[in-house]
Amino acid sequence: MRERPIRSFVLRQGRFTPAQQRAFDQHWARYGLEITGRPRDMDAVFGRQAPRVLEIGFGNGEQLLHSAQAEPAHDFIGVEVHRPGVGRLMNALAAADIGNVRLYNHDAVEVLTHEIAADSLAEVRIYFPDPWHKKRHHKRRLIQPDFLELLATRVARGGRLHLATDWAEYAEHMQQVLGEAPAWRASAAHADPATRPPWRVQTHFERRGLRLGHGTWDFVHERI
Numbered sequence: 001m002r003e004r005p006i007r008s009f010v011l012r013q014g015r016f017t018p019a020q021q022r023a024f025d026q027h028w029a030r031y032g033l034e035i036t037g038r039p040r041d042m043d044a045v046f047g048r049q050a051p052r053v054l055e056i057g058f059g060n061g062e063q064l065l066h067s068a069q070a071e072p073a074h075d076f077i078g079v080e081v082h083r084p085g086v087g088r089l090m091n092a093l094a095a096a097d098i099g100n101v102r103l104y105n106h107d108a109v110e111v112l113t114h115e116i117a118a119d120s121l122a123e124v125r126i127y128f129p130d131p132w133h134k135k136r137h138h139k140r141r142l143i144q145p146d147f148l149e150l151l152a153t154r155v156a157r158g159g160r161l162h163l164a165t166d167w168a169e170y171a172e173h174m175q176q177v178l179g180e181a182p183a184w185r186a187s188a189a190h191a192d193p194a195t196r197p198p199w200r201v202q203t204h205f206e207r208r209g210l211r212l213g214h215g216t217w218d219f220v221h222e223r224i
Contacts (some may be wrong), residue, residue, distance in 0.1 A: 001196060005208065016083055016084050016086070016087070017116065018089075019087070019091060019153050020083065020084050020086075020087025020088060020091070021087065022087075022091075023086075023087035023088070023090040023091045023094070024083070024087055024090070025092070026094070027090040027091070027094045027137060028090065030091050030094070030151035031094075031101060031103050032092055032103055032104075032105065033045070033077075033104050033115070034105065035101050035104070035106055035110065035111070035224070036115065036116075037112065037114050037115075038114065039115065039117035039118075039120075039200050040115050040116070040117070041118065042075065042077070042120065043116075043143075043197050045102055045214075046099075046100065048075075048100070048167065048205070050073060050074055050075045050100070051073070051074050051122035051123070052074070052075050052076075052077060052120060052121050052122055053067065053071075053074050053075070053076050053077070053106060053121070053122060053123045053124075053125060054076075054077045054112075054115055054121050054123070054124045054125070054154075055067070055076060055077070055078050055079070055080075055124075055125045055126075055127070056079050056100075056124065056125070056126045056129075056142075057079070057108065057126060057127070057128075057129055057142075058078045058079070058080045058084075058085065058127075059082060059085050059128075059190040059203075059205060060085045060089065060204075061078065061080075061088060061089025061092060061093075061202055062064070062201070062203045062204060063125075063127060063200065063201055064076060064089060064101065065080045065089060065093065065098070066095070066123060066201045067125075067194070067199065068093070068100050068101045069096065069098065071199070074100065075100045075101075075102075075117075076099060076100060076101045076102075077101075077102055077103075077104070078102070078103045078104070079103075079104045079106065079107075079108040079111050080103070080105065080190075081106065081107060082106065082148055083105060084101060086105045089103065090103065093128070094190050101127065102217065106171045107139075108142075108160065109147070109150070110197045112150055112151070112154055113150065116154045117152070117154075118153055118154060118155045118156070119153075119155070120154060120156070121154050121155045121156065122155070122156065122159050122160070123155070123159055123160040123161070123162065124145070124151055124154070124155055124159075124160075124161050124162070125140070125162045125200075126161075126162070126163050126164075126191040127162075127166060127200065127203075128165060128166060128205060128206070129141070129142045129143065129163075129165070129170075130142070131165060131167035131168075131169070131170040133167060133169065133170075138173070141170070141173065143163060143170075143173065143174050143177060144177060145177055145180065145181065147182040147183060148161075148177060148178070148181040148203075149181070149183065152181070152183035152184065152223060156198075156223065157223050157224065158220070158222060158223060159217075159218060159223045160187070160221070160223070161184060161220070161221045161222075162197065162200070162219070162220050162221075163178075163218070163219045163221070164200060164216065164218045164219070165182070165216070165217055165219065166206060166210075166214040166215065166216045166217075167214070168214075168215060168217075169192065171215075171219075172197045174175075174217070174219055174220065175193070175217075178219055178221055181210070181221075183223060183224055184221040184222065184224065185195075185221060185222055185224055186219075186221055186222075187221060190218070190220035190221075193217040193218055193219055194215070194218075195218065195219065196216065196218055197218055197220060200218065
């Protein structure tokens, strides 16, 4: 039997509000990227050369909005399959007239495989991916050896991978697969998983988890 490839999501669409629909109608031409099936010239997309950061699964975009404002010298590529979150973020980006963000409303594995050129990223950020906490679903987790190998082909040497989770068992899984990944090594500057790096804000999602008694773990690794 042919194994199904890992996908970065399971589609659970929330309510799509009129404001979010207007965001696609009014702002997709500025912020949205359609799948082309070939590596995209991001210098042409952004109109400049700059370090590029890919955030996978940005949810409602709270972190990505902060990053774009706090790190204006970087360009940000966000990938999210849930249209309500994409619409909400586009409205926020347009309200702040932010120009250093582009968005895919698509599966991240396909975006990485077909749209992102080799060695073109300075960093990949994946915050609070679905932990698939039931044992029979662990194979669906995004953070797997094959996925880390794919990321390594897209991140330039010396670039960074930052994972965060509030699920203890998934944190153990992340630590194990990262430790076994030959293309990645733990960052000496951010060696303590219990310490949140300064560029990651504490989002609404995270605060809710902390109120429920969850811990939070951040893993920062560098491309060898």
